[in-house]
Amino acid sequence: MQIFDKGKIYDFMGVRHLFLAISAILFVGSIVLLSTWGLKFGIDFSGGTLIQVKYDKAAPLDDIRKRLDKAGIEGASVTEFGSNEEVTIRYSSSNESLGSDVGAGIAEILDGSGNFEVRKVDVVGPKVGEELKKSGLMAIIVSLAGILIYIAVRFEWRFALAAIASEIHDVIITMGFISLMQIDVNLDTLAAILTVIGYSLNDTIIVFDRVREGVQESKENKLTAVINEAVSRTLSRTILTSLTTLIAVFVLFFYGGDMIHDFSSIMVVGVVVGTFSSVFIAAQALIWLRFSIEHYRADLAEKKRLKKEKEKMRAMYEKGIV
Amino acid sequence: MNFKLIVLIVTFIFSVVFSIPSFLQLEKGAKINLGLDLQGGLHMVLNVKLEEAISSKIKSVAASLSYSAKKDDLLYSNFAIHDKDFEFEILDPDEAPKFDAILAKIPGLNITKNGNTWIVSLTESEAAATKEYAIDQAVETIRNRIDQFGLSEPTVARQGKEDILVEIPGVKSAEDKQRAKDLIGSSAHLQLMAVDSKRQDRAQSMSDAEAAKYGDILLEDAKVEGYKYAINQIPVLDGNMIVDARVAFDPNNNQPIINFTLNSEGAAIFGDFTGANVGERLAIVLDNKVYSAPNINERIGGGSGQISGGFTPQEAHDVAIALRSGALLAPVVLGEERSIGPSLGAESIAQSTFALFLAGALVIIFMMVYYGLAGIIANIALIINILFLVAIMALFGATLTLPGMAGIVLTVGMAVDANVIINERIREALRQGNSVRVSIKKGYENAMSAIIDSNLTSLITSVALYAYGTGPVKGFAVTMGIGIIASMITAIVGTHGIFDFLTPNIEKSKNAKLWFGYKLEGSK
Numbered sequence: 015m016q017i018f019d020k021g022k023i024y025d026f027m028g029v030r031h032l033f034l035a036i037s038a039i040l041f042v043g044s045i046v047l048l049s050t051w052g053l054k055f056g057i058d059f060s061g062g063t064l065i066q067v068k069y070d071k072a073a074p075l076d077d078i079r080k081r082l083d084k085a086g087i088e089g090a091s092v093t094e095f096g097s098n099e100e101v102t103i104r105y106s107s108s109n110e111s112l113g114s115d116v117g118a119g120i121a122e123i124l125d126g127s128g129n130f131e132v133r134k135v136d137v138v139g140p141k142v143g144e145e146l147k148k149s150g151l152m153a154i155i156v157s158l159a160g161i162l163i164y165i166a167v168r169f170e171w172r173f174a175l176a177a178i179a180s181e182i183h184d185v186i187i188t189m190g191f192i193s194l195m196q197i198d199v200n201l202d203t204l205a206a207i208l209t210v211i212g213y214s215l216n217d218t219i220i221v222f223d224r225v226r227e228g229v230q231e232s233k234e235n236k237l238t239a240v241i242n243e244a245v246s247r248t249l250s251r252t253i254l255t256s257l258t259t260l261i262a263v264f265v266l267f268f269y270g271g272d273m274i275h276d277f278s279s280i281m282v283v284g285v286v287v288g289t290f291s292s293v294f295i296a297a298q299a300l301i302w303l304r305f306s307i308e309h310y311r312a313d314l315a316e317k318k319r320l321k322k323e324k325e326k327m328r329a330m331y332e333k334g335i336v
Numbered sequence: 337m338n339f340k341l342i343v344l345i346v347t348f349i350f351s352v353v354f355s356i357p358s359f360l361q362l363e364k365g366a367k368i369n370l371g372l373d374l375q376g377g378l379h380m381v382l383n384v385k386l387e388e389a390i391s392s393k394i395k396s397v398a399a400s401l402s403y404s405a406k407k408d409d410l411l412y413s414n415f416a417i418h419d420k421d422f423e424f425e426i427l428d429p430d431e432a433p434k435f436d437a438i439l440a441k442i443p444g445l446n447i448t449k450n451g452n453t454w455i456v457s458l459t460e461s462e463a464a465a466t467k468e469y470a471i472d473q474a475v476e477t478i479r480n481r482i483d484q485f486g487l488s489e490p491t492v493a494r495q496g497k498e499d500i501l502v503e504i505p506g507v508k509s510a511e512d513k514q515r516a517k518d519l520i521g522s523s524a525h526l527q528l529m530a531v532d533s534k535r536q537d538r539a540q541s542m543s544d545a546e547a548a549k550y551g552d553i554l555l556e557d558a559k560v561e562g563y564k565y566a567i568n569q570i571p572v573l574d575g576n577m578i579v580d581a582r583v584a585f586d587p588n589n590n591q592p593i594i595n596f597t598l599n600s601e602g603a604a605i606f607g608d609f610t611g612a613n614v615g616e617r618l619a620i621v622l623d624n625k626v627y628s629a630p631n632i633n634e635r636i637g638g639g640s641g642q643i644s645g646g647f648t649p650q651e652a653h654d655v656a657i658a659l660r661s662g663a664l665l666a667p668v669v670l671g672e673e674r675s676i677g678p679s680l681g682a683e684s685i686a687q688s689t690f691a692l693f694l695a696g697a698l699v700i701i702f703m704m705v706y707y708g709l710a711g712i713i714a715n716i717a718l719i720i721n722i723l724f725l726v727a728i729m730a731l732f733g734a735t736l737t738l739p740g741m742a743g744i745v746l747t748v749g750m751a752v753d754a755n756v757i758i759n760e761r762i763r764e765a766l767r768q769g770n771s772v773r774v775s776i777k778k779g780y781e782n783a784m785s786a787i788i789d790s791n792l793t794s795l796i797t798s799v800a801l802y803a804y805g806t807g808p809v810k811g812f813a814v815t816m817g818i819g820i821i822a823s824m825i826t827a828i829v830g831t832h833g834i835f836d837f838l839t840p841n842i843e844k845s846k847n848a849k850l851w852f853g854y855k856l857e858g859s860k
Contacts, residue, residue: 110669112521118510133680137673149804157800212797216790223786262695262749271687
């Protein structure tokens with residue numbers, strides 16, 4: 015079975031303006047969303063208390079709210095989680111004292127509202143929240159920096175910048191989605207974003223690898239033509255891998271349970287955006303960065319020459335001529 | 337047989353052997369640890385209040401200065417203890433050298449003399465060392481306490497500069513959880529202190545400020561709410577001199593009491609003090625509450641005493657554990673708590689395992705349909721890949737968390753990537769009219785740089801995630817990282833071995849459609 019016609023070169027660069035426009039709209043839209051709606055930080059980062067309670071029949075939301083109010087827990091939000099039997103209760107304060115147990119406290123407050131089980135209690139103090147936020151940001155920055163250095167060494171600095179540009183594109187749009195859906199930003203959300211980075215980078219590098227190969231081997235002197243060829247030749251792979259990954263992510267989304275629902279929905283968006291950006295954005299960034307085929311060829315030739323010279327020297331040295 | 341095939345077979349055998357204990361949940365052998373989010377339990381990050389370790393150290397220096405000064409008959413007044421230092425005034429300047437001598441015996445002190453007023457604080461390095469010691473000691477103490485509590489496989493580890501990570505799997509009921517938290521959190525700071533008999537009568541109406549003027553502090557009674565004691569703020573001795581604590585029962589009323597034993601230094605101080613203060617009252621203070629304040633009838637040698645005071649047997653048991661395992665030099669507060677009920681954990685495992693198998697099956701079918709026999713070869717690599725991942729995680733005792741499970745499912749989707757790249761390259765080479773043998777060789781050669789570059793960059797992200805992530809995110813990074821390495825071994829080396837082994841058959845069959853799921857022009 016095959017999806018794409020064998021060896022056909024598609025003119026991606028010819029239609030790039032259309033896709034750039036789509037991507038620009040998504041990108042700007044995401045930034046607008048992020049600066050107006052903003053991100054809804056979950057308790058991992060903002061600190062607070064989250065309790066998950068499961069009833070044996072539909073949860074009495076109003077009764078729960080009334081009881082919490084009466085117990086003096088201010089600003090608690092009570093929402094259904096997954097099904098109408100399960101609720102999450104969330105409020106912004108956290109109790110630092112080891113002496114009083116939050117879960118037991120809530121169980122006492124809700125006593126009499128039906129048969130229930132406290133399934134999960136998360137308490138994050140404000141100090142820990144700050145630390146988690148800081149280390150989360152560090153994780154993103156360090157991984158981007160590491161990638162930048164790696165690609166700059168293995169390819170060329172323009173490839174590295176182009177890859178990072180397309181990563182930032184993906185991260186912003188994914189975060190725009192998170193803002194739009196008002197998904198709680200928690201540690202696993204962060205893991206999802208980093209996975210999106212890793213995944214999309216994979217895609218981009220595979221395209222770039224072909225661009226590099228094209229520059230070295232094809233007779234073509236126009237960058238857009240080389241890019242067209244590279245993207246076309248990797249297209250089946252790009253689509254296939256996106257498909258298998260999407261299969262996995264959708265399975266997680268539908269069957270993985272409520273706890274990884276947000277995680278997998280972010281991944282779905284991330285994989286789609288990542289695939290899109292490696293086809294249209296990453297290569298475009300190369301053009302914007304004024305990547306020059308001639309220079310790159312000259313660089314490679316120079317590198318080759320130096321290497322040869324070195325080998326020659328070594329050979330001469332080993333034979334004892336010098 | 338070729339070298340690459342042997343690598344694959346060895347990897348397969350290795351993976352099967354070491355993943356069996358995890359899959360079948362055997363008693364013996366290394367298994368993957370299930371994270372608390374999968375098995376249920378209590379996860380806490382405790383912040384250690386290190387500043388209080390400094391003030392408690394200052395107090396104990398003050399106590400030993402006052403003990404030595406009294407022993408040598410040296411006179412001082414206006415003794416006052418603050419958070420980071422204490423001060424006193426010497427009455428006879430001629431005695432200054434003797435005070436110097438006493439203080440010189442205690443290392444790490446900074447002494448500022450302002451006429452006859454001396455201010456004693458810790459040097460910076462001593463303060464840092466005290467903090468360091470306090471957190472190490474807190475980890476040790478909490479570990480001892482949890483061990484004695486009798487819970488299975490708890491983890492107590494230092495995290496960062498001033499945090500302690502505590503994980504207790506299998507804490508199920510709310511009562512158990514509360515008890516564990518009480519035990520960990522009780523600072524169990526035992527002090528023996530002198531009651532200020534001159535002012536005790538007025539203690540109920542005195543203010544804290546007034547008490548401080550006399551060098552006293554007001555402490556509440558543990559049983560009688562609101563009843564206060566005026567107590568000399570310099571303790572007679574500190575709980576770190578306790579060597580043992582046991583629960584016993586008072587023969588008079590059958591109430592549980594705690595007998596404690598002091599080390600030789602403590603015993604000497606205790607003996608001297610009781611000998612010199614017959615008729616006075618000695619307060620037994622636990623965590624700043626007075627449990628009892630008996631009259632001293634005679635000198636108490638031997639260095640043992642008891643705490644009585646309306647404990648339930650379980651409380652007495654837990655307090656004894658806390659005393660035995662040592663006091664916390666600095667109190668701890670809850671920074672983060674995550675507790676997950678066992679039913680939720682089991683549900684998460686069931687759902688994610690199902691997702692794993694479903695995703696695996698779908699990807700396997702897809703690969704077979706698309707690539708034919710080459711797809712089956714990729715699938716073999718995929719299956720070994722997952723077994724290998726499980727085996728490595730088991731061998732390293734890595735913890736599998738819910739995001740980690742998601743990571744494995746994702747690995748299934750992404751693991752075939754290398755083989756997709758290779759197969760596409762093989763098809764491309766075939767299309768250009770190369771022979772099967774050359775196409776396979778070219779396919780692997782051409783695909784290699786892309787595969788290595790893309791895998792190494794993914795590895796960089798997972799290392800960053802591991803380095804800066806905590807808890808479940810770390811677990812996710814581990815599975816991702818191992819998954820990437822596994823797929824490099826199985827998908828690049830392993831499948832190459834299979835292809836090399838089968839090349840003669842592929843050449844003979846001349847059926848590219850069957851082998852590569854792709855019809856060559858001019859072939860059947």
